[in-house]
Amino acid sequence: xxxxxxxITIQYVARAAGVSVSTVSRVxxxxxxxxxxxxxxxxxxxQQMGYVSxxxxxxxxxxxxxxxxxxxxxxxSAYCFExxxxxxxxxxxxxxxxxxxxxCDPSRESAAVSERAFVALxxxxxxxxxxxxxxxxxxxxxxxxxxxxxxxxxxxxLPGVISTNYDGVCSAMNxxxxxxxxxIAHITGRMELVSSNQRLQAYKDSLCAAGIPxxxxxxxxxxxxxxxxxxxxxxxxxxxxxPTAIFAASDDTAFGVYAAAKEAGLHIPTDLSVVxxxxxxxxxxxxxxxxxxxxxxKEMGAVATDxxxxxxxxxxxxxxxxxxxxxxxxxxxxxxxx
Amino acid sequence: xxxxxxxITIQYVARAAGVSVSTVSRVxxxxxxxxxxxxxxxxxxxQQMGYVSxxxxxxxxxxxxxxxxxxxxxxxSAYCFExxxxxxxxxxxxxxxxxxxxxCDPSRESAAVSERAFVALxxxxxxxxxxxxxxxxxxxxxxxxxxxxxxxxxxxxLPGVISTNYDGVCSAMNxxxxxxxxxIAHITGRMELVSSNQRLQAYKDSLCAAGIPxxxxxxxxxxxxxxxxxxxxxxxxxxxxxPTAIFAASDDTAFGVYAAAKEAGLHIPTDLSVVxxxxxxxxxxxxxxxxxxxxxxKEMGAVATDxxxxxxxxxxxxxxxxxxxxxxxxxxxxxxxx
DNA sequence: TACAATCCTGATAACGTTTCCGGTATCAAT
DNA sequence: ATTGATACCGGAAACGTTATCAGGATTGTA
Numbered sequence: 001x002x003x004x005x006x007x008i009t010i011q012y013v014a015r016a017a018g019v020s021v022s023t024v025s026r027v028x029x030x031x032x033x034x035x036x037x038x039x040x041x042x043x044x045x046x047q048q049m050g051y052v053s054x055x056x057x058x059x060x061x062x063x064x065x066x067x068x069x070x071x072x073x074x075x076x077s078a079y080c081f082e083x084x085x086x087x088x089x090x091x092x093x094x095x096x097x098x099x100x101x102x103x104c105d106p107s108r109e110s111a112a113v114s115e116r117a118f119v120a121l122x123x124x125x126x127x128x129x130x131x132x133x134x135x136x137x138x139x140x141x142x143x144x145x146x147x148x149x150x151x152x153x154x155x156x157x158l159p160g161v162i163s164t165n166y167d168g169v170c171s172a173m174n175x176x177x178x179x180x181x182x183x184i185a186h187i188t189g190r191m192e193l194v195s196s197n198q199r200l201q202a203y204k205d206s207l208c209a210a211g212i213p214x215x216x217x218x219x220x221x222x223x224x225x226x227x228x229x230x231x232x233x234x235x236x237x238x239x240x241x242x243p244t245a246i247f248a249a250s251d252d253t254a255f256g257v258y259a260a261a262k263e264a265g266l267h268i269p270t271d272l273s274v275v276x277x278x279x280x281x282x283x284x285x286x287x288x289x290x291x292x293x294x295x296x297x298k299e300m301g302a303v304a305t306d307x308x309x310x311x312x313x314x315x316x317x318x319x320x321x322x323x324x325x326x327x328x329x330x331x332x333x334x335x336x337x338x
Numbered sequence: 339x340x341x342x343x344x345x346i347t348i349q350y351v352a353r354a355a356g357v358s359v360s361t362v363s364r365v366x367x368x369x370x371x372x373x374x375x376x377x378x379x380x381x382x383x384x385q386q387m388g389y390v391s392x393x394x395x396x397x398x399x400x401x402x403x404x405x406x407x408x409x410x411x412x413x414x415s416a417y418c419f420e421x422x423x424x425x426x427x428x429x430x431x432x433x434x435x436x437x438x439x440x441x442c443d444p445s446r447e448s449a450a451v452s453e454r455a456f457v458a459l460x461x462x463x464x465x466x467x468x469x470x471x472x473x474x475x476x477x478x479x480x481x482x483x484x485x486x487x488x489x490x491x492x493x494x495x496l497p498g499v500i501s502t503n504y505d506g507v508c509s510a511m512n513x514x515x516x517x518x519x520x521x522i523a524h525i526t527g528r529m530e531l532v533s534s535n536q537r538l539q540a541y542k543d544s545l546c547a548a549g550i551p552x553x554x555x556x557x558x559x560x561x562x563x564x565x566x567x568x569x570x571x572x573x574x575x576x577x578x579x580x581p582t583a584i585f586a587a588s589d590d591t592a593f594g595v596y597a598a599a600k601e602a603g604l605h606i607p608t609d610l611s612v613v614x615x616x617x618x619x620x621x622x623x624x625x626x627x628x629x630x631x632x633x634x635x636k637e638m639g640a641v642a643t644d645x646x647x648x649x650x651x652x653x654x655x656x657x658x659x660x661x662x663x664x665x666x667x668x669x670x671x672x673x674x675x676x
Numbered sequence: 677t678a679c680a681a682t683c684c685t686g687a688t689a690a691c692g693t694t695t696c697c698g699g700t701a702t703c704a705a706t
Numbered sequence: 707a708t709t710g711a712t713a714c715c716g717g718a719a720a721c722g723t724t725a726t727c728a729g730g731a732t733t734g735t736a
């Protein structure tokens with residue numbers, strides 16, 4: 001019900017059960033050197049009193065909390081939630097708990113805030129390990145292991161998981177080029193991340209391989225989010241020689257393009273072809289359904305969780321960087337050039 | 339960089355700065371009875387060593403951690419993320435941190451798991467207070483204050499925040515009825531929540547007030563999510579005398595209806611009108627843009643945060659239940675009956 | 677000069693756990 | 707009957723903080 005101020009401790013349980021705190025602790029941690037009937041009695045008292053051990057105290061004493069932390073750049077992005085899901089799935093299987101820490105916003109000048117959040121989690125003694133998604137910081141001192149999903153461009157040496165961005169983009173670009181498109185624009189992601197760099201590079205290389213000269217004015221720099229993407233798309237679509245296709249660095253970016261196209265009275269895919277990257281859940285719902293590159297974020301989250309658990313247990317990692325294959329998903333947002 | 343096993347404690351700092359741990363603690367907590375030059379020296383040592391105090395230890399000793407917890411039923415729902423944002427905005431202003439705890443899934447039989455998560459947060463001594471969104475449990479023993487967003491149907495007495503579900507639905511229903519619809523179906527949300535009950539009741543009352551007889555076969559019970567909603571919508575649209583409009587209990591539910599309509603080859607809004615509830619971000623993006631009831635989730639999150647902070651500080655609440663006004667947002671998903 | 681007041685600081689005791697160590701009791705074997 | 711092994715349990719230290727208390731300078735005042 002309401003809160004009653006004082007929480008019950010292991011001492012109360014011990015007293016009520018007529019045993020020592022040590023024994024209660026043993027029962028809690030399922031050590032086997034305790035008599036069955038004693039264990040049963042203690043258990044029943046625990047049940048009855050509704051006792052739960054203090055995570056703070058446990059974390060302080062034994063260096064294990066069985067909690068892993070997840071740090072995400074932004075609260076609103078579906079990309080993060082897909083990863084969350086993957087993490088959660090593994091977490092639920094093994095006997096861990098999950099704490100999610102979200103910075104307010106990477107675009108704000110909250111570097112101090114986000115740094116504070118990072119370090120609090122890392123050194124706060126509250127998590128056994130931390131998974132960081134698309135970090136703004138390139139490095140951070142830590143007393144606990146860290147795994148990065150989509151590493152920072154400047155710190156590729158941290159253990160992490162990433163998708164085959166380059167190959168994925170190439171397949172998407174080749175698809176567009178195969179449809180006859182030659183003026184293909186690109187709206188990038190956050191350029192401090194490896195993923196954005198790889199995608200941009202693949203975009204350029206694909207054009208080059210097809211013998212299409214690079215037009216720098218067709219490249220807009222974004223932040224993976226729809227709002228900025230819409231602004232970029234507006235600029236691109238207002239060009240007198242506007243592109244016939246846009247490769248968006250993420251599905252969210254593509255959604256921004258959708259919005260801008262709608263404003264401009266352009267119909268997708270007849271007037272404009274759009275390709276995204278991520279394959280978010282809603283990308284199949286939106287009309288027209290988005291052609292995109294699936295990067296299996298749920299799996300990325302799951303793999304990152306496996307890695308962090310291995311690190312926590314002190315087991316060796318098979319590889320510092322786990323690479324996950326991408327796959328082009330063709331839907332309704334592209335049409336051949338007429 | 340990588341983790342180095344041993345974390346630096348307040349003792350190291352004290353030794354390095356040539357002062358006692360008490361003094362370091364005083365500097366950390368910004369007590370003012372410390373000499374300026376001493377404080378400065380300690381600060382510099384802290385900076386240099388990269389020391390951060392252990393949340394676990396601090397939480398154990400002083401009963402304040404300056405962390406508030408957010409418990410959400412599900413990781414994938416955009417509804418939750420809107421609330422998150424509202425919470426985050428306030429959190430960032432006041433000097434608190436946020437920990438988000440997500441149950442795996444309310445649909446799984448993980449009552450034990452979710453209960454564990456609840457209580458761990460509540461009694462774990464790690465948070466000063468907890469905001470619970472759309473709880474599956476109707477009550478929970480706690481040593482810390484709790485605020486509920488969208489309370490459980492069986493425990494409306496907990497401090498919480500809710501929107502004017504009834505009025506919101508009435509305005510939506512009257513809009514549909516005004517367009518000439520008479521066969522209006524309803525796909526409900528999770529019926530253990532107050533919101534779903536209020537919405538269902540408003541649906542029934544609106545029909546009654548308009549003199550439209552209630553057809554129970556037009557009511558499908560859902561869980562606020564798109565997948566179940568799609569199944570429900572399939573059933574409804576397969577009826578020989580199918581409804582001309584569907585009032586979905588949430589925007590996610592409406593998205594499920596969109597998917598089912600597409601499968602059935604029905605065009606929205608010409609063949610079927612759809613109204614949602616929530617006004618999610620993507621509801622304005624989706625085609626056709628969804629007519630829905632805005633329940634200002636960001637504000638709900640913000641208000642809940644204000645409430646929990648008041649409770650933590652021991653200040654009185656102006657009201658146990660804070661009610662937030664809803665508003666009908668008319669877009670492109672409804673058309674008059676022909 | 678003596679005494680009080682002020683300002684700063686250091687010891688030390690908690691907070692609620694887990695872990696280590698040692699100590700009974702039981703029981704079988706010598 | 708003594709020993710050794712085994713099974714179980716309790717006492718106490720430790721984890722890293724903060725809060726309380728008291729003490730040592732320094733200054734002000736009579």
